[in-house]
Amino acid sequence: NAGVTQTPKFQVLKTGQSMTLQCAQDMNHNSMYWYRQDPGMGLRLIYYSASEGTTDKGEVPNGYNVSRLNKREFSLRLESAAPSQTSVYFCASSQGSSGNTIYFGEGSWLTVV
Amino acid sequence: KQEVTQIPAALSVPEGENLVLNCSFTDSAIYNLQWFRQDPGKGLTSLLLIQSSQREQTSGRLNASLDKSSGRSTLYIAASQPGDSATYLCAVHLGSNYKLTFGKGTLLTVNP
Numbered sequence: 624n625a626g627v628t629q630t631p632k633f634q635v636l637k638t639g640q641s642m643t644l645q646c647a648q649d650m651n652h653n654s655m656y657w658y659r660q661d662p663g664m665g666l667r668l669i670y671y672s673a674s675e676g677t678t679d680k681g682e683v684p685n686g687y688n689v690s691r692l693n694k695r696e697f698s699l700r701l702e703s704a705a706p707s708q709t710s711v712y713f714c715a716s717s718q719g720s721s722g723n724t725i726y727f728g729e730g731s732w733l734t735v736v
Numbered sequence: 737k738q739e740v741t742q743i744p745a746a747l748s749v750p751e752g753e754n755l756v757l758n759c760s761f762t763d764s765a766i767y768n769l770q771w772f773r774q775d776p777g778k779g780l781t782s783l784l785l786i787q788s789s790q791r792e793q794t795s796g797r798l799n800a801s802l803d804k805s806s807g808r809s810t811l812y813i814a815a816s817q818p819g820d821s822a823t824y825l826c827a828v829h830l831g832s833n834y835k836l837t838f839g840k841g842t843l844l845t846v847n848p
Contacts, residue, residue: 723785
């Protein structure tokens, strides 16, 4: 059971470089999310997609863009990476918006130097 | 703004002990509350989901309770084992949007 799969698992970027984090889920879930986790800050929502074809900003969207490519895939793009974006990124999915269990990927460790 | 607090930040217990982890939230108008487990270097695994209309949920040795009026939830772990060592996070959902608000977690260590 793959669940939520994220790639890459580790990445080092130079300031100003761009990259895309990929996420795919095989549970036929409608909703997908991108979180970042930082020491002392906990998990914060970057963007979410309530359903295929829709995306909305979360708590900390600045510096990021997302694409809900289809029902399975939800990518997160850093257009011009900054050291403040050094973090662990988690993709997640759920059947609906609320009242449903949310499933997380294993995380992507991103370092911007 | 919803705030979620987990106390203690870290807890160390001997194997076999029953223990309670605490979670408090400032806005009692929640839709549901979830408890997660996070192992080092891994993602979060959902343990229990309590809807706002429920008082508790049980799964194996885990029991989570919810008291909306006081803004509190507890996660009770019975007969703890070294394999229970992990960070436990609670998160609340207000229901009006898709945003879960997470606590910072309790790092649990169960010593053999």
